[in-house]
Amino acid sequence: MQATIALLLDTANFTLALLLVTLGLVVIFGLMNVINMAHGEFFLIGAYVVVAVSNVTGSFWLGLLLAPIVLAVVGLLVEWLIIRHIYHRFIDTILATWGLSLVIKQGVVVLFGPGAQSVPNPIPTAVDVFGVQYPAYRLFIMALAAALALATYYLFFRTKLGLQIRGVIANRAMAASLGINTRRMDRATFAVGSALAGFAGAVMAPIMSVDPQMGVGFLIPSFLSVLVGGVNSLVGALIGSGVIGGATTIFSAGISQADAQILVFLLAMIIIRFLPNGIIGGRK
Amino acid sequence: MLAVENLVAGYPSGGSVLKGVTFDIAKGEVVALLGRNGMGKTTLMRALAGQLATQGGSFRLDGRDLGNCPSYVIANEGIGYVPQGREIFKDFTVEENLLMGVLGKPRLPNRLPPDIYDFFPVLGERRRQKAGTMSGGQQQQLAIMRCLVGQPKLLLLDEPSEGIQPSIVDEIGRTLQAVARSTGLTILVVEQNLDFVETLAGRALFMENGVIADRADRIGQLRERPELVHRYLSI
Amino acid sequence: MTRSARLGLSLTVLAWAGLGLAPLALDDWNIGLLTQYVTYGIFALSLGLIWGQAGILCFGQAIFFGIGAYSMALVTLGKLPWLGDSQWTGLALAVLLAMVVAALFGWILFQGRALSGAHLAIVTLCAAVVCEIAARRWEFIGGFNGLFNVPPLSAPNGDPLSTNATYFFVGIAALLTYLVSLWIGRSPLGTVLAAIRNDERRTLHFGYDVRLHKIFVFTVSGAMAGFAGGLFTTQFGFVSPPLVGFALSTEVLIWVAVGGRSVLMGAFLGALAVRAAENAMSSSLDQYWLIALGALFIVVVVVLPQGLFGKLLALAPPRRLGRGGTR
Numbered sequence: 001m002q003a004t005i006a007l008l009l010d011t012a013n014f015t016l017a018l019l020l021v022t023l024g025l026v027v028i029f030g031l032m033n034v035i036n037m038a039h040g041e042f043f044l045i046g047a048y049v050v051v052a053v054s055n056v057t058g059s060f061w062l063g064l065l066l067a068p069i070v071l072a073v074v075g076l077l078v079e080w081l082i083i084r085h086i087y088h089r090f091i092d093t094i095l096a097t098w099g100l101s102l103v104i105k106q107g108v109v110v111l112f113g114p115g116a117q118s119v120p121n122p123i124p125t126a127v128d129v130f131g132v133q134y135p136a137y138r139l140f141i142m143a144l145a146a147a148l149a150l151a152t153y154y155l156f157f158r159t160k161l162g163l164q165i166r167g168v169i170a171n172r173a174m175a176a177s178l179g180i181n182t183r184r185m186d187r188a189t190f191a192v193g194s195a196l197a198g199f200a201g202a203v204m205a206p207i208m209s210v211d212p213q214m215g216v217g218f219l220i221p222s223f224l225s226v227l228v229g230g231v232n233s234l235v236g237a238l239i240g241s242g243v244i245g246g247a248t249t250i251f252s253a254g255i256s257q258a259d260a261q262i263l264v265f266l267l268a269m270i271i272i273r274f275l276p277n278g279i280i281g282g283r284k
Numbered sequence: 285m286l287a288v289e290n291l292v293a294g295y296p297s298g299g300s301v302l303k304g305v306t307f308d309i310a311k312g313e314v315v316a317l318l319g320r321n322g323m324g325k326t327t328l329m330r331a332l333a334g335q336l337a338t339q340g341g342s343f344r345l346d347g348r349d350l351g352n353c354p355s356y357v358i359a360n361e362g363i364g365y366v367p368q369g370r371e372i373f374k375d376f377t378v379e380e381n382l383l384m385g386v387l388g389k390p391r392l393p394n395r396l397p398p399d400i401y402d403f404f405p406v407l408g409e410r411r412r413q414k415a416g417t418m419s420g421g422q423q424q425q426l427a428i429m430r431c432l433v434g435q436p437k438l439l440l441l442d443e444p445s446e447g448i449q450p451s452i453v454d455e456i457g458r459t460l461q462a463v464a465r466s467t468g469l470t471i472l473v474v475e476q477n478l479d480f481v482e483t484l485a486g487r488a489l490f491m492e493n494g495v496i497a498d499r500a501d502r503i504g505q506l507r508e509r510p511e512l513v514h515r516y517l518s519i
Numbered sequence: 520m521t522r523s524a525r526l527g528l529s530l531t532v533l534a535w536a537g538l539g540l541a542p543l544a545l546d547d548w549n550i551g552l553l554t555q556y557v558t559y560g561i562f563a564l565s566l567g568l569i570w571g572q573a574g575i576l577c578f579g580q581a582i583f584f585g586i587g588a589y590s591m592a593l594v595t596l597g598k599l600p601w602l603g604d605s606q607w608t609g610l611a612l613a614v615l616l617a618m619v620v621a622a623l624f625g626w627i628l629f630q631g632r633a634l635s636g637a638h639l640a641i642v643t644l645c646a647a648v649v650c651e652i653a654a655r656r657w658e659f660i661g662g663f664n665g666l667f668n669v670p671p672l673s674a675p676n677g678d679p680l681s682t683n684a685t686y687f688f689v690g691i692a693a694l695l696t697y698l699v700s701l702w703i704g705r706s707p708l709g710t711v712l713a714a715i716r717n718d719e720r721r722t723l724h725f726g727y728d729v730r731l732h733k734i735f736v737f738t739v740s741g742a743m744a745g746f747a748g749g750l751f752t753t754q755f756g757f758v759s760p761p762l763v764g765f766a767l768s769t770e771v772l773i774w775v776a777v778g779g780r781s782v783l784m785g786a787f788l789g790a791l792a793v794r795a796a797e798n799a800m801s802s803s804l805d806q807y808w809l810i811a812l813g814a815l816f817i818v819v820v821v822v823l824p825q826g827l828f829g830k831l832l833a834l835a836p837p838r839r840l841g842r843g844g845t846r
Binding site: 029035082085086089090091092094095096098099100101102103105106107109110216220223224227231258259261262265266268269272273276 | 576627632634636637638640641642644645646648649652653655656765769772773776806807809810812813814816817820821824
């Protein structure tokens, strides 16, 4: 019983962090039809912002606050330098952002070295949850990620800005002909998507090994979540993250982590193969 | 008010469709653009709306050259576009569709005016309904209102009566006429339905092979000079 | 023939002639390096064939390269006793096994509603990651450390080939691979592939079996990658899990994109150029080399989608598609 509760908590934890990264990917892909292969490295930068800031100032919280801001700026820069030149060349956006991810990864190696960095746990206590001693910081991550995901959904489905963004996603040319500044929507969305990834990286830093490869480690599960849930849908992102995050933690409990990864990838590939539009399928 | 001069435009891959279009429209006029299929009418509308890049020439609205502006700038300068096929947001409610008409216009308040549903009452009855579930005629009414709520100076209407039941076509024609008379709205309309053209428009331009080939300076000439209709419209 | 096509043909012939004459100018050490680059060039050709000709963007091309490399190592190390330990058997198994796996994988990818674009990229990328993890976990093929002491290419009497002989063997293999790819690209089959690349749906409506064409070319490409992998092992003497993985898969994408994805010779020379540049600059630029490579890649993709050599090396269209379109 206690093991089950702990497993459920772990699952929720990983799923919610994954959801933050996935949401960023989905909005960028949905709005701009850009596959951002550097999204994992945005996560990576988020984690290293925390490393750098807590090395210099000793404050984890300042780093957590700065990470999304830094990433929003990075997102704006990337959009301006690279993405806007290749909007209509779908394959080239994959390639160019892939090149970017190499640059960022190696840049981190140059600045911080190839080894793993550790970030001390900022809330090193445990809390009793239904009889399970569970790390308080993980509960904090869950609460924060859930709140942020809800805020994102609220932004997209309940605000006038969200309505405009969804309008651009549905019919870019018509939205522009109604006066909506599509360029500004693109920039804003790219910045918000990047900031979400950076925040996820920052908040996960204390419970992960912070090394230059951690971005790829998160990129692939979040890509799988997008495809499994259904491209172009925020609800799909939630379902996909649930499936991938859930399967990963549950398999890892029974078998080695490497085998669990293999199983999850195979599972995801089968789902993608038979449901090319994702689990939510017809709903675009 | 609208001055189109030697406009050349077309599709990125396929060369130019418009081969030097020139005409003027004065404020408050309602002008019909007539011609057979494939002569460039819709291309002209899309070019004026900024959805196609101009390759040569220019068009000015109240003296400002909008030739190479992105479409959101053109929309904010006062050209409203109701495209062929209506292109409403099918998954949005009627109200959300109408909101889209004002949200992109910084000079307008970002909410709907209270009298918005007076023009087409059916939209008010269905304002919480998904737009995609409505009939073609209702969708056309929605597309027109979505454009009008943004208070354009010039309305570009592409085939508003296409595939719509006659009673609604009449209603649309009468409403547009009333709006044009009361607000001084200028309209350029592409249309195949000559009855509709005669009730709404004051004069007509004929398009052939990417240029303005002829004109009828009074709409009555459509009946007085049957050779015009025969020359440019019959198949 | 237009001027640019004449230029493309002359430069292509010149490049091969230059490769043939290289041993006159280079010492043993550099010939050894060049042999490796040419092997990578074969690998790049395999990707150029599916990506440039048929528009299939595969992020897992190293899977087939790695299968070839492991096959060669397993056979020549005598790990598969019933097959003997001949290098010819090893090379044959490298090609065959990679081909079979590519055919199966291609069938999974392209049957029914084929995956394309983002889906294809991500599924192949994940497949590469899975294969790398699996290779690390499989003790029979050496697990995490891989397999060592793979013998170099040898003459029939068992003596290792000289550096120059190895170079010519690999070079001729590369030329043959190039000619096969070129022949596929310029045959009527290649025209259908180009049609698929341009507009898959329209090609389907013209009555071509798009699925079969894609699986076929994917299979051929897999065989080529496996062949390159087999040759590679004999030069390096060892195989390890990264050979089937994600990093090498993306490296080959870079070579092909930088060289010129739409022209086979561009893809081939892209591999040579990037590897040579890496060798020349990685010592002076040290850890900044990867940053420079990534930046070069971005610039090429954004500014020069045809790659560095794509425009120069473009050949004339096949004669049967010549003026008037008569056959």
